[in-house]
Amino acid sequence: MLNFVFRRLLVAIPTLLIVSVFVFLLLKLLPGDPALALAGEERDPQVIETIRVKYGLDQPLPVQYVRWLGGVLQGDFGVSIRTRLPIGEMIVEKLPVTLQLSLQAMIIALLIGIPAGVLAAFKRGTPTDYIVSMLGLGGLSIPSFWLGIMLILLFAVSLGWLPSGGYVGFFESPLANFRYTLLPSLVLGTSAAAIVMRHTRSSMIATLQQDYIRTARAKGLREYVVVTRHALRNGLIPVVTTATLHLGELLSGAVLTEQVFGIPGFGKMIVDGVFSRDYAVVQAVVLCAAVMFLLMSLIADIAYVILSPRLRS
Amino acid sequence: MTDLSIQAEPAVDGGHRKSALRQILSQPSAVIGGSIVIFFVLMAIFAPLLAPFDPNASDWLAVRQAPGALHWFGTDDLGRDILSRILFGARASLLAGVIAVAIAIAVGVPLGLIAGYFGGLLDAVISRCTDALLAVPFLVLAIALAAFLGASLQNAMIAIGVSAVPIFIRLTRGQVLVVKGEDYITAARAVGVRDRTIIVSHVFPNVLAPVVVQGTITMAVAILAEASLAFLGLGQRPPAPSWGSMLDVARQFLTEAPWMAVWPGLAIVAIVLGFNLLGDGLNDALSPHRDHD
Numbered sequence: 066m067l068n069f070v071f072r073r074l075l076v077a078i079p080t081l082l083i084v085s086v087f088v089f090l091l092l093k094l095l096p097g098d099p100a101l102a103l104a105g106e107e108r109d110p111q112v113i114e115t116i117r118v119k120y121g122l123d124q125p126l127p128v129q130y131v132r133w134l135g136g137v138l139q140g141d142f143g144v145s146i147r148t149r150l151p152i153g154e155m156i157v158e159k160l161p162v163t164l165q166l167s168l169q170a171m172i173i174a175l176l177i178g179i180p181a182g183v184l185a186a187f188k189r190g191t192p193t194d195y196i197v198s199m200l201g202l203g204g205l206s207i208p209s210f211w212l213g214i215m216l217i218l219l220f221a222v223s224l225g226w227l228p229s230g231g232y233v234g235f236f237e238s239p240l241a242n243f244r245y246t247l248l249p250s251l252v253l254g255t256s257a258a259a260i261v262m263r264h265t266r267s268s269m270i271a272t273l274q275q276d277y278i279r280t281a282r283a284k285g286l287r288e289y290v291v292v293t294r295h296a297l298r299n300g301l302i303p304v305v306t307t308a309t310l311h312l313g314e315l316l317s318g319a320v321l322t323e324q325v326f327g328i329p330g331f332g333k334m335i336v337d338g339v340f341s342r343d344y345a346v347v348q349a350v351v352l353c354a355a356v357m358f359l360l361m362s363l364i365a366d367i368a369y370v371i372l373s374p375r376l377r378s
Numbered sequence: 379m380t381d382l383s384i385q386a387e388p389a390v391d392g393g394h395r396k397s398a399l400r401q402i403l404s405q406p407s408a409v410i411g412g413s414i415v416i417f418f419v420l421m422a423i424f425a426p427l428l429a430p431f432d433p434n435a436s437d438w439l440a441v442r443q444a445p446g447a448l449h450w451f452g453t454d455d456l457g458r459d460i461l462s463r464i465l466f467g468a469r470a471s472l473l474a475g476v477i478a479v480a481i482a483i484a485v486g487v488p489l490g491l492i493a494g495y496f497g498g499l500l501d502a503v504i505s506r507c508t509d510a511l512l513a514v515p516f517l518v519l520a521i522a523l524a525a526f527l528g529a530s531l532q533n534a535m536i537a538i539g540v541s542a543v544p545i546f547i548r549l550t551r552g553q554v555l556v557v558k559g560e561d562y563i564t565a566a567r568a569v570g571v572r573d574r575t576i577i578v579s580h581v582f583p584n585v586l587a588p589v590v591v592q593g594t595i596t597m598a599v600a601i602l603a604e605a606s607l608a609f610l611g612l613g614q615r616p617p618a619p620s621w622g623s624m625l626d627v628a629r630q631f632l633t634e635a636p637w638m639a640v641w642p643g644l645a646i647v648a649i650v651l652g653f654n655l656l657g658d659g660l661n662d663a664l665s666p667h668r669d670h671d
Contacts, residue, residue, distance in 0.1 A: 079506055080506060080509045080510050080513060081510075081513075083506055083507055083509075083510035084510040084511075084513055084514065087510060087511070091522060091523075091526055092526075094526045094527070095526055202651060202654050202655060202658065203647070203651060205598075205650075205654055206598065206602075206647050206650040206651040206654050207647050207650075208602055208605055208606065208609075208622075208625075208643065208646050208647070208650075210606065210609050210625065211625060211639075211642075211643035211646060211647070214625065214628070214629060214632070214639050214643070215639070215640075215643065217632065218632055218636055218639065222632055222633055222636075229632075313515070314515050314516075316515050316518060317515035317516055317517035317518050318517075320517060320518065320521065320610075321517075321606055321609065321610070324609075324610065325629070335518065335521060335522070336521070336610060338525075339521065339522075339525040339610075339612070340611070344525075344526070347522050347525055347526075348522075350518070350522075351514055351518055351519070351522045354514055354515050354518045355510070355513040355514045358513045358514070358515065359513050
């Protein structure tokens with residue numbers, strides 16, 4: 066097992082290095098002289114030259130890359146030009162907010178998606194299946210930001226039950242935190258639920274066609290036992306993989322959701338970074354998103370090996 | 379945010395091509411989805427004829443009017459007719475979808491063909507780069523690219539297209555690997571057919587069906603992404619109408635003019651649902667190994 070994890074980690078390293086090259090080159094896409102941008106109002110050539118040397122901008126690209134990567138590996142992503150804070154600190158502060166949202170969203174997604182997918186698979190070809198499948202496709206087709214706006218309209222503007230936006234930390238007040246994160250988690254959870262439902266349905270349909278299910282039924286087991294002991298146990302293995310992988314993807318939904326609800330998380334950080342031309346922040350967020358995704362796919366692979374006995378050896 | 383995966387299976391029966399259209403038409407989801415898509419395409423083409431008002435003309439005497447006999451969908455904060463803006467907004471959405479998917483296919487499919495067919499170092503390099511790009515969430519990549527390129531509809535389309543490239547590389551490469559082992563490829567090689575000819579006339583046709591399916595689904599993803607970028611202010615610049623940016627403005631008037639937020643959202647849901655339905659239907663119709671029960 067340890068051997069597997071180790072080998073899997075080794076494979077992730079080159080991918081991560083290539084991501085870092087892309088992210089580094091992204092900044093070089095920008096037109097104009099970065100030293101000039103860093104200088105701000107200053108136009109004295111002497112000063113600009115000093116800045117160029119100070120930030121290593123006079124060095125060839127590969128040297129600049131290695132320097133940058135060296136910093137990143139030590140958690141040094143540079144300083145945000147908007148907040149003047151080290152970007153590493155900002156990430157440590159904002160990441161937990163987005164992680165909480167994503168986890169809550171995934172819980173909602175699993176609670177809705179798995180039963181719905183199982184139901185659709187068992188009632189395959191019936192109106193129930195069509196309705197559930199249509200709802201699933203609908204969940205994939207709704208823009209998260211619009212769903213967020215509509216929920217705000219209903220629960221905050223019309224009914225006044227929940228706040229329309231903002232955020233309170235969990236440790237400040239768990240109840241307020243719940244009230245502020247409920248709608249955003251619901252929004253994030255909707256598309257995730259649709260994906261979980263679709264995967265559960267197709268996986269369960271495949272499982273139900275297996276011989277051992279027919280055998281279980283043939284030997285007279287009650288349908289309930291067939292479903293819980295045989296079908297679900299096997300049919301849900303790919304769903305675990307999907308759900309874990311999607312946890313890494315939830316970040317992209319969180320960008321819009323956090324924007325709509327004004328939540329100071331990781332996703333809002335990239336949007337704020339974009340609008341204040343704080344490109345080092347954008348770079349850092351993209352890189353961290355990739356790291357999280359690769360981490361999640363590693364966990365998904367490990368979970369898959371643990372869950373399916375055939376691969377355990 | 380969206381399910382980008384389709385079941386990639388090799389198209390084995392090239393001989394049944396005549397019945398492809400009939401197979402597609404026998405899928406209810408393909409027919410319904412296709413109809414929705416055609417509806418929006420017609421809407422985009424005939425927007426100037428259909429729109430009751432100039433989409434950019436402000437009427438200061440009719441600011442934020444609720445839907446009524448004159449303005450069916452109401453008016454926005456500048457007194458512009460929302461129905462007309464929705465009609466013209468279909469253009470930005472569809473154009474973004476088509477261009478982005480065209481970029482993704484034009485770049486992704488050849489790279490996938492090369493990686494899969496030739497293998498070796500070339501494949502290793504292309505595949506690792508694909509893995510790296512796929513590791514960044516789709517929308518995060520699109521936002522970053524759009525931000526670095528600068529905000530405009532054109533750059534949003536490029537950003538979305540580039541972000542979708544790895545999906546097509548991976549899909550095409552996988553298809554090629556399946557086909558490569560087939561006897562007819564070995565035979566073609568044995569009689570000395572040039573690689574380029576083999577790729578174009580033997581490998582490519584087998585890749586076509588999954589690419590069409592994935593392209594349709596990616597249209598849905600790209601249109602959602604365009605709306606998202608416009609909503610964030612990284613797409614179509616005002617005053618040109620775009621559903622995403624209409625929603626961005628509508629957010630400020632939720633209490634006074636909720637209808638401003640309702641219509642653009644419904645339009646996005648409908649068109650994206652249309653492409654998703656069509657993609658699902660095409661997948662069922664064109665995938666030869668689908669189960670028949």
